Amino acid sequence: MAEFDTIRTAGISGARAAQIDEGLRAHMNKVYGTMSVGMFITFLAAWAIAGLAVTSDPTGATAMIREGQYLTGLGQAIYMSPLKWVIMFAPLAFVFFGFGAAMNRLNAAGVQLTFYVFAALMGLSLSSIFLVYTGFSIIQVFLITAISFAGLSLWGYTTKKDISGWGAFLIMGVIGLLVASVINIFLGSGVMQLAISVLGVLIFAGLTAYDTQNIKNTYVAHAAHGDQEWLGKAAIMGALNLYLDFINMFMFLLQLLGNRE
Template sequence: MNRFQNNNSNWMENAGKNSLAQANASKLISGVYGWMSFGVLLSAIVGVGIVQTNTLNYLLKMGSGFIFAIFLMQVALVMVMSFAANKLSASALKALFLVYAAVTGFTFAIIMNVYPIGNVISIFFIAAMGFAALAIFGAVTKKNLGFMRTFLYMGLFMIIGAGILNIFMHSPILRSFTGWAGILVFSGLTAYDSQRIREGALEISYQSAGNRQEIGKFMIYGALTMYLNFINLFISLLQIFGGRKD
């Protein structure tokens, strides 16, 4: 009888811990997408502000060097957040993420200058709906999506290489390739990373439930990952369906 009572007590205790971990994981995932959404909103606000104040025309007169500098700044910020995360505090990561989102606002401004605004808005919402569906799929599916990892990263490197090459070639064929490949790769990465975030949220809820620094870093790194997936999916769709201004 005592053994039965002890087993029952242990089962209830474990069930309570699992329930609490699940609840904490849900809060973490909500935090990831909350920060990601705020980052996209900040980029859009900065982009609209640059266009509305005619700042973009002034900046473009500075030549392609300015655009290249913005690109390098974005890459540098992502590298710092990715590889120096362990050395930075959660607050520093949050600040860097917001700076990155604001800098990406210049990219939004350039997009609004290249494509008709109606097309930009329509494709933005299409990208948002597709992204949400893929993220939900990745979070709820029982199938391990890890098998896609190698192919997705190979595709990502191919897109980066083709994009850099096309800076000099200005080839419509390469632009079309990077667009279609980007849709496939970033759709896959959205589902794959969503599953990783779900698993990571559960793990950190069990192991570091009271560690605010680890929780904060996890949210920002997850937000950055999904932000990059969404923005690149949006840009890939624009490349194919955006219809550039004449």
């Protein structure tokens, strides 16, 4: 926000300021639009994969999910074999390595396609929620997350307070959550999982506001250069950041509020 105010007071003509405002609105619309498409792809992929993993016919199946439903061979391969660890950590590896390469080597359209592939991969990773939680609780928590996300992002966009200093602390919090989550996979502590979920909601709530303001400030700082290709890639990376904020906040809230089958 400080960068935006600097441009306002740096002697730029009213016409130029209006052009930046219009470009910023288009940029944010692209960010939210790309994120929304990614969310839709993730939902469809998770729902479709979960549907393929279950059957009402126990013939040849060995794992019962609930009364009358059993894992198919595909379901057992995804959720009960070492493949589950690959599926669990693949999105994380994709974020760290796939997007870095895409940003350097591909044009904006290629980066956008990479994001959609990642969203589908995330759907595979999250498909088990349809087997663990009731459909009603998934929808309920999704709506709670959507309302919270919208409010936090709106605040991050409109506030005149500079919250750029939050970034380092929030990233440290994410690293701490990741380490604690991996440790708790082996410990299986309910109390520790509750603490992780609560802290996760708070950290990604903060990141939602922080990332929104950062996306806005990044556009304003670079708009004068007129590099549309770079700004197009920046919009997709902004969509990725907000997408991850939403997904993580949703998952932590689901762990706190979701009703298990």
